[in-house]
Amino acid sequence: MHRRKFIQTAVTGALFSAAPPALTLLQGTPRGGAAMGGWDIAIEDTDGALENARAPVCGGVMLPDRLRRAAAEGRLVLHEKLESARQEPVIPAQCLGPPVDGETRLCWLMPPGPAGRRVFTLGVGAPFSPLMVVGQTEGQYEISAQGQRVLRYNYRQVEPGDLRNSISEDNRKYAVARSDYIHPLYGPQGEILTKDWSLDHPHHRGIYWAWPEVDWRGQRGDLHALQRVFARPSGRCETVSGPVFAQVMAENAWLWEDRELIVRERATIRAYAANAGGRIVDLEFHFEAVDDPVLLARRGTSHYGGLNVRLSAVKDQRIIKHVAPAANRSRVSWADLSGLFAGGSVAAGVTIIQLASNPDYPGDWIDYPELNWLQPTFPAAGTRYEIRPGKPLALRFRLWVHRGGTPPEERARAQSEAANSSWSPLA
Numbered sequence: 001m002h003r004r005k006f007i008q009t010a011v012t013g014a015l016f017s018a019a020p021p022a023l024t025l026l027q028g029t030p031r032g033g034a035a036m037g038g039w040d041i042a043i044e045d046t047d048g049a050l051e052n053a054r055a056p057v058c059g060g061v062m063l064p065d066r067l068r069r070a071a072a073e074g075r076l077v078l079h080e081k082l083e084s085a086r087q088e089p090v091i092p093a094q095c096l097g098p099p100v101d102g103e104t105r106l107c108w109l110m111p112p113g114p115a116g117r118r119v120f121t122l123g124v125g126a127p128f129s130p131l132m133v134v135g136q137t138e139g140q141y142e143i144s145a146q147g148q149r150v151l152r153y154n155y156r157q158v159e160p161g162d163l164r165n166s167i168s169e170d171n172r173k174y175a176v177a178r179s180d181y182i183h184p185l186y187g188p189q190g191e192i193l194t195k196d197w198s199l200d201h202p203h204h205r206g207i208y209w210a211w212p213e214v215d216w217r218g219q220r221g222d223l224h225a226l227q228r229v230f231a232r233p234s235g236r237c238e239t240v241s242g243p244v245f246a247q248v249m250a251e252n253a254w255l256w257e258d259r260e261l262i263v264r265e266r267a268t269i270r271a272y273a274a275n276a277g278g279r280i281v282d283l284e285f286h287f288e289a290v291d292d293p294v295l296l297a298r299r300g301t302s303h304y305g306g307l308n309v310r311l312s313a314v315k316d317q318r319i320i321k322h323v324a325p326a327a328n329r330s331r332v333s334w335a336d337l338s339g340l341f342a343g344g345s346v347a348a349g350v351t352i353i354q355l356a357s358n359p360d361y362p363g364d365w366i367d368y369p370e371l372n373w374l375q376p377t378f379p380a381a382g383t384r385y386e387i388r389p390g391k392p393l394a395l396r397f398r399l400w401v402h403r404g405g406t407p408p409e410e411r412a413r414a415q416s417e418a419a420n421s422s423w424s425p426l427a
Contacts, residue, residue, distance in 0.1 A: 047160065054110055057423040079120065109273060185206065195312040216295075235251075249269075267283075283397045333354040342348070348403060355395075355398070357427075
């Protein structure tokens with residue numbers, strides 16, 4: 001996948017895109033001279049996917065000193081240039097990480113508007129109050145938006161407690177301490193969408209990334225069912241709050257028999273401000289073996305494994321899975337589970353989007369309706385993926401938590417195309 005990058009020319013100060021022409025940054029011109037420090041940024045949203053998805057967009061730019069200082073202080077804003085006389089909306093922009101080699105990656109949410117060319121002026125405004133906030137309680141990180149809970153990332157180990165006594169003796173070995181997972185994920189009305197500590201499958205834990213067959217030095221463990229190998233917090237965790245998104249970036253250690261380090265994992269969870277259609281959550285994972293190769297596989301190499309999504313009980317559940325034909329130029333792969341969740345007065349759903357940059361794309365979709373389970377699998381059926389030292393595995397996904405039942409195909413397709421575009425923060 002090609003990352004969208006803005007390059008500043010030494011002659012004209014223009015900004016242009018080094019990316020392919022599918023979604024092109026045409027140009028950027030200083031407005032008002034160096035004292036004002038504004039730049040016009042033009043985006044070609046040819047098919048309207050970014051606008052339809054209200055998607056986060058991201059690009060790198062070599063900012064002048066004044067704008068670089070404003071970026072560090074959270075004071076960067078965008079104004080869309082409109083032909084009508086109505087007031088230009090103010091759009092907050094947020095840095096996606098610290099500058100690298102002098103380049104700042106800016107992120108903002110695409111506002112409503114027509115398909116085609118959209119022009120924005122980048123400038124400086126008053127500091128924004130963080131709309132998206134990360135809070136920490138006893139090692140667990142909760143993202144909220146203006147007081148409304150969005151999700152909790154369980155970094156510290158969660159113990160079964162007295163619940164273990166309610167689990168059948170045959171399943172009790174799976175009711176062990178776990179960490180490194182998302183639960184709860186909240187819906188648009190604050191309803192809890194995910195399920196943790198189910199009595200039938202006590203190792204299921206909301207949204208988690210794990211494999212039932214983990215091979216190391218000729219032995220096999222089960223990170224999915226919490227047998228022999230476990231993901232444990234290393235203590236290195238960074239958080240970001242801001243007007244556009246909140247983010248948790250955590251390091252975890254895969255420990256064999258809870259003792260020997262075999263894999264280092266970095267998980268990034270980024271939730272964006274919501275709009276009328278719902279909320280976007282991006283997931284990025286990097287896994288690197290430490291000394292010896294580690295092999296990952298699905299159950300029996302053909303069933304479940306990868307990004308696991310166990311949702312809570314839902315009335316009128318509907319599951320839709322979509323993979324565009326291989327001949328499709330902009331091949332997309334998404335699936336959706338929707339219905340009426342407890343605590344909600346109207347239907348809600350979660351759309352899972354695979355990123356085309358993932359190895360073995362597109363992964364098979366696996367669902368177990370009786371368990372409210374839906375997932376994109378990895379690796380490909382019949383294979384084992386080898387993680388080697390110095391050669392990390394990267395997997396990326398987008399969740400769209402939306403209002404209403406199953407979204408129309410064009411809206412889900414727009415979300416998938418936006419996630420996979422070179423404008424995407426996941427690029």
